[in-house]
Amino acid sequence: MTKIRADMMTGTPKTIKQIKQDIQKIANDDTVNGSVPLFWLSDWLLHVIDKPAIFLITDENYQLTEDELSRFNVGLHKMQHGTPLAYLTGQQAFWSLDFKVNEHTLIPRPDTEVLVEQTLNWIKSQPSSDGQKRLLDLGTGSGCIAVSLAYELQQESMSKTAERWQVVAVDLSAEALKVAEYNAAINGVADIHFIQSSWYDGLAVEEPSFDVIVSNPPYIDESDEHLARLTAEPISALSAPNHGLADIEYIVQQAPSYLHAGGLLVIEHGFAQGIAVRQVLTESGFTEVRTVKDFGGNDRVTLGHNRLGQN
Template sequence: MICEAPPPRVTQALRQLRDLGLEPVTAQHLLLKAMGQNLAARSWLISHDTQALTPTEWLAAQALAARVAAGEPLAYVLGEAGFWGLTLRVSPAVLIPRPDTETLAHWALALTAADAKVTLADLGTGSGALALTLAQQRPHATVWAVERSPQAMAVAQFNAQALGLSLRWRLGDWWAALPRGLQFDLVVSNPPYIACNDMHLVDLGAEPQTALVAGPDGLRDLSRIIDGASRRLRRGGWLLLEHGHHQAQAVAQLLRRHGLARVSTRADLAGRPRCTGGQRR
């Protein structure tokens, strides 16, 4: 006769997940997900520490743990990631939004008054992280979001609906996706910027390569975006770009060569130069 162990209680389940090699916080998030709880409320586990899992919940927790152990990014396993205080759905169709990109959001918000009726754009919106942050923080602005991947656009639109935010969506290629003649007060973009032979790509294999790779030097998409900027920015309008930490000088040069002024670079949380922007005269 086979005698199966009953599903564990919350405390035991956490211990068993940690014994599989998971970090404590990862184990907590996986258990909350398996039990259908809000991932932001880890205190729920403390107040329900003696609750027994159902067999279905325990099987689900073990399946999620196996995906993490196999190397799948936690955000994809959980199906969500945080950005600027927003909880965003993510899937393998979109880049997982990074805390580093909050530098770009911070800079864009600093250049846009809280009640400004401005026209903003996010080129290559992915999960919608930047566009949704701008739309939420600047409710009087009109925010355009451009994306080339229909699957990524669907994720961003799901996030907008879940957050009750209204944006203008355009599926297509950088500036060409936007209505002809429309000009912007501020445009942000975190485009692909990794060189196709960069060894770091090995660690990013779970994320869409079309979100990451930009030709032999990583500058292909940054150049194309900068190239179109002076026609698409209003006088005094800003273009702010995220890039690799070794690309700041090249991006600054491109911005100046295309006539943008007040070119400067901002550092990410680790102090590396990761965003460069300029203003149309």
């Protein structure tokens, strides 16, 4: 992480080699406090000049135009003041796909891929059956979870004549749903139904209708000091009362009314919440409850099965 020093990045004209040298000087400056990941700088440069990564090696003498250098420096200033790179470029890679993001959605994190992976592993372990299966994504945001799952299930269904999956994705924010719908379209995913809803409120409850429910709800404690560094992202999608557990508790406690007997519930949560979330699932009647660690070795996803015979 590094803080940008304006006196090291100004001047015109600039070549890629000169900018790389400036970045290296910043990296070696022990007097500079950290605030921007260094890889953001090269990624932002590539976005501004619209070139592939290899260009930074093969074409170091490329001289940025006045407009490109201006855009580059404006972006650096914004990143220094808390704007994430993904909001500048308007996109973020997740799973095997690319997603549009903006200030109405959280930026997809690599650790959330654990939720997608665990859900797909469970689905693939189940015996194939005739008819349509249904999956619910609560608080879809950019749609990264719903679209990634729908994409993979769509590919899987091409090799099966009977089983088909429909994904239902809900979010309270109409603006977030617009982004999610766009992401489904650009990734060629059709079997998603988007609903504006506060969690389950917009869903029918005549009978349990989902085989899988997944969610990456707000789970940061409202008093957590880390929130001060996440001011660019929608706070309502990040924090929750009761030490960050309020939304998780509601989702879990209501899930049996919407989940088939034996169906799967998968929840992403904070690294220190594994024990608490397992307790919530167990107290709500879920069985085979377990927590899976993320790529950094921290508790990240807890899953369980709706008790057989409950519905």
